[in-house]
Amino acid sequence: MRKPGEPIYLWIHLLALLLVIVATVALPRAAEFFVGPLSFGTRALAGLCIAVAGGIGLYLLYNSSARNQP
Numbered sequence: 001m002r003k004p005g006e007p008i009y010l011w012i013h014l015l016a017l018l019l020v021i022v023a024t025v026a027l028p029r030a031a032e033f034f035v036g037p038l039s040f041g042t043r044a045l046a047g048l049c050i051a052v053a054g055g056i057g058l059y060l061l062y063n064s065s066a067r068n069q070p
Contacts, residue, residue, distance in 0.1 A: 012061075013058075013061065013062060016057070016058055016061055017058060019054075020050075020051070020054030020055070020057070020058060023050055023054060024047045024050045024051045024054065025047065027046065027047075027050055028042075028043040028046040028047055028050075029043075031046065
């Protein structure tokens with residue numbers, strides 16, 4: 001049983017966090033394979049956008065999980 005105030009970390013949360021971290025680097029590199037060379041600024045901007053979208057997704061995942069906890 002969880003103590004009051006103890007953070008909720010389920011395995012799905014950690015898996016989602018790992019996927020966001022990997023996607024921030026891997027997706028721009030994969031795009032280079034299909035599109036061609038990307039500048040550093042383009043890779044950085046794409047990584048930033050992926051990180052922000054992933055952060056919002058993680059927030060929604062954690063928030064909905066926290067509401068379902070007793």
